[in-house]
Amino acid sequence: MRKTTYILPAIVIAVAIFLSSLFIVDEREKALVLQFGRVVSVKEDPGLAFKIPLIQEVARYDDRILSLDVDPLEVTPLDDRRLVVDAFARYRIADVNRFREATGASGDTSVRMASARLDSILRAQTREVLGSVTSDDILSSDRAALMVRIRDGAVGQAQALGLQVIDVRLKRTDLPTQNLEATFERMRAEREREATDERARGNEAAQRVRAQADRTVVELTSEAQREAEIIRGEADATRNGVFAEAFGQDEEFFEFYRSLNAYRAALRGENSSMVISPNGEFFDYLRSPTGGRPAPTPGAPRPEAEVQAEEAAELEAAQQALEATEQATETEEESDTAVDNEEVNEVEDAEEGVND
Template sequence: MSSKGLFASIFVLLLLVVAANSLFIIKETERGVLLKFGEVVDENLKPGLHAKIPLVHKVRKFEARVLTLDYNPQSYLTQDKKPLIVDSFVKWRIKDVSKYYTATSGEEISASRLLASRVDDGLRRQFAQRTVHEVISGQRDELMQDLTKSLNQVVLADIGVELLDIRVKGIELPERVNEDVYKRMRSERNREAREYRSRGRELAEGIRADADRRQIIIKANAYRDAEKLRGEGDAQAAKIYAEAFNKDREFYSFVRSLKAYSETFKSEGDVMILDSDSDFFKYLGTPNAK
């Protein structure tokens, strides 16, 4: 190869090396900053092809997608001084690239450590404002929303990241606390049961009293109606007796005497000593007695 061809080859090779070190690509899933001797000169490189000056400029690329920070379970004290073992995770992403680079030197580990510290402090404050029952039963979602909203402004200003969500995977009670919680739950359930029983007894007494009152009223009404009917029947019977007596008094007297005889002499051993002239034997001694 001639010297001219050798120089041409070296020149082309140098051009390729310079081009390789002068051009760079920012992907859609990346965020980047352009540094000049360590100082940020372009804090938000858009996706695409870019140029730089070799040995003068330096490019730092960061993940633009949502990242997950999974914590080790931590112990927190509630408002009623009960420890809880909380397992949580955080969803976050880089929002302000320049501030992120300044605060963390572009190291994701440093960002995770700073973020973990702030979330840990926030969780500690939130749990300290609530009781065990509130945290476990009804206010966990509210707690996470409040914490995400309040911490997002802090971490965005401090390290340039956006806090998307904080979630609790699980809350466990230490073994020594379990029994206390169960005792309190049993006590509350027993108290509710006593209230229900007391209310039931009160309602039962009311029902019994109302039933007794109704019974007395029904019996009184029935007795009144029975006496009224009995009186009407007695009056009607007396009227019938009177009418029959007035039609044939002698026959009525004879029938009444026969009834008196049958009631008096029911058995063979019955004895009655009376004067033979007594009216009682009027129809026995003289069939045609008048």
């Protein structure tokens, strides 16, 4: 009975000591076995592991990929245009032994301390890399190469902390708030200057086209007027020839006919007023059938047949003179119409050429 009393507690104590010597390493973590604060072994593989109870302890560290958001920082590229850059990084604990030596802690505390140290490293590398290029390079497609340079520069310093920097990305690149208005004003001024230059070039081209068009119009109009004067001169010559032929047949009748046309044109209106001497030549045929000419002297009576033949000849000559006069008038009107039509056609052709 006395042996049973001692055996049971011994078994319980032995089981407790055995269980306390076992610990499990999760697949998402790594572990250090410490003895009096000194690292005895490193457990990187997941599974069951052993330690000496009461003497050794286990420090666990996260083996997953961790994220770090770098606080926004202001950088000054080569062109002195200050930019506000926001970045983030992906990293993991690669060497837990060195990581413990660098941070002196374990768990979440060690991660916070390592993140603060890594943040300082990344900020310094970001300023160094972005300060060696222009703002256009930062905002262009070359920024991918710049991010690689930042990561490569931070890798060496992060290894001293037992960290592996996997990736660094620039999330946002903006102008400082105090510089936005000045930048917008500068951009607006540049666009206005470009617009003014474009308008000036357009006005210059328009002036050249307009001057060329005006010169073309003047040349075509002058040519049309010259040809019109030639045609008008030829028509006048034809008309004068017809008039001369008509005059030669019966001058007295032609003068009478012209006077009648003048009376018709002058006295056409009902309220026509004329300031002219009543004894002027204009009214000769109104005062006398012979137009102021002396009447023929009566001679010996001629035979009736001779008188009728002479009257018939005079009537025929008058009709021929009338037809010649009407033909001359029609010829003059046709020539004027042809000249006017040709001038209109020339001007229309000139306008079409200008529009083209």
